[in-house]
Amino acid sequence: MTLLASLPSTDTYEVKGTGARPSVFAVSELATASFAAVGQELARFLVAQNLTDKPPKVTVDHRLASLWYGYSFKPDGWEMPSLWDAVAGDYRASDGWIRLHTNLPHHRAAALKVLGTRADRSIVGQAIRDWAISDLETAIVAEGGVAAAMRSRAEWLDHPQGRAVARDPLIGWQGPRSITLRERPEATADRPLAGLRVLDLTRVLAGPVSTRTLAGFGAEVLRLDPPGWDEPGVIPDISLGKTCAYLDLKSPAGLERLKELLSQADVFVHGYRPGALDALGLDKTQRDSLAPNRIEVTLDAYGWQGPWAMRRGFDSLVQMSSGIADAGREWAKADKPTPLPVQALDHATGYFMAAAVLSALAEAALHNAVMDARLSLARTAELLASLAKSSEGEDITAAKADDYTENTEASGWGPGHRLKPALSVGNATMRWSLPAPKTGTSEPAWPSSQP
Template identity: 75%
Template structure:
């Protein structure tokens, strides 16, 4: 059995394009390698399904891969909503720096309650000066919010959670079992995932990147969100190629409908914290009964073992916790946290999740057992920290007109242009017939079953 567990060797795929994202870390190298991981596992699947003679060649455009780690969509004549809430950001406390993540109302309310101030950035900054970063981080988390004190790499590796994450595999494969793949006669070497049904219960940003990737090779992706949910700063970027529907999973009807969708899905991708699906009644035993032949991949923020394994978090917070922002500060000779130039932990984890899905499908197609895959942003941070920088010429800071597909994309917000695809596997090149759409604009059904 050879389930995906590490980045592919550099000589196993072709690369074009030059340059690097300016950073203390090998961000562009990680981008190219994570795309190559998707390519490697898709090539294995194409071979296992006998969709093409021989092993397909994998080609990654290094520049485009680096650009896809940022925003892939450029609006024409209109502006995308802001990614960040007005209070979110880095603040100096009494003994160091801390980052507050307040994009979600409940997370903002928790931080403001602990600080005892209204939602005013100046008031927040003043109140923070009375706190130590460790005490404030703990208090906000205890209140149900999210925050991260800036630690050095040494401090993180000596922290109980850092020690735990450093011992984790890049992908934790759990619970081996044999599955039978559903026939997909529409699958071809050009569209290897055509007919594959992917149920997406993920949020910003890694999980949606994984399902956008699968959609790019032909999968039918159905994303489910609670009624009224929105992520205005990122949805135009990551809803590409997907059907997006609302379901209230706390209602009996909504949960029943989700179970029906799961029973018909080939792949289930979710980002719920440990225990959250159980609380909905979707225990592993229940999922095995509903969808015994599914491939399942999940992620969390801080890893699957250790005291922070159930802690909420986001890419920008892991960068603070794991010493990335501090190392960036030293590299930039700055007096404040210096994060990565893009949300590289999210993007890399997303592509690794997609590779894990493809790996499990390839194993199943070969008659081997598969397992549930678990990934985390914190473990991806360790992968990034271990990568050596090789690209030293030419900063990649933004896209040029030549980097975009010439034909406009008519998204749910307006016209724009999408980056050219970065990955080709044999005759398969990523493309998305469905433009990006707003959340809740589709019905919670599999379109392939309604024809």
């Protein structure tokens, strides 16, 4: 069995372009390697599926890969909404720095309840100054919110969760089983995932990146969100190539519809913490019964073992917890947390998730056993911390005009232009059949059956 377990060897793909995201960490090297992982596994799948006689050439554009770790979409004549809530951000406490993540209303409410303040940034800042960072982090998490104290790399590696994450593999494969892939006669060497049904139950940002990647090679991706859900600062970037529908999974009718959709899915990608699907009435035994031939890939923030395995988290918080923001502070000679220039943990984990899907598909096509894949942002952080910087050339800070395609994309918010694709695998180049839509704009049905 050759399921993906680590970064691909550099002699298995060609790299074009130079430059680097400015950081103490090897962000651009990670970007290129994660795209190459997708390419390597897609090349294996093409051969396994008899779409080509020999593994096609994998080519990664290093500059474009680095840029895809930021925003891939440039609005034409309008502006995207802000990514961050007004209260979100870094605050100095009595003994260090802490980051609040308040983009979601219930997370903001939890933080404000603990602090006893209203949603005013200056007032929040004053309230935090009297707290110890570990005490405030614990209190906000206990209230159902999300926050992260800034730790050094040494502190994280000595932390019980840091030690647990270090024991996790980059991709954890579990539960071997035999599956039979559905026939997809529309699949070709240049659109190898055409007709592949991918059910996307993820939020920002890693999970949607993975399914956007699969859509780029022809997959039918259906994203489901709770009614009314919106993340306007990021949806234009990550809904590309998908259909997006609302579905209330807590209602009996919504859950039944989800089961119908899952039973017809080839791939199931989700970001539910351990036990969350069970609570919905969709435990692994039932998923195996409903969709015995599915590929399943999931992620969480802080890893799958240890005291924080159930903790909610986001890229910016994991950077604080794992010592990345503190190492950046030292590198920049700054007096405050200095995170990565992009949300690299999210993006890298997303591409590794896509590669894991392709790896499992290749094994299934060869009639080998497949397993469910589990990844985490915290484990990706450890990979990043281990990589050496090697990129040369100018700093990559923003896209230039010729980094974008000439075609105008009619997104659900307005026209714009998308970055050129960073990856090609033989004749297969990433391209998307659908522009980025707003959430809830389609029915909860597979794209091929939409009216």
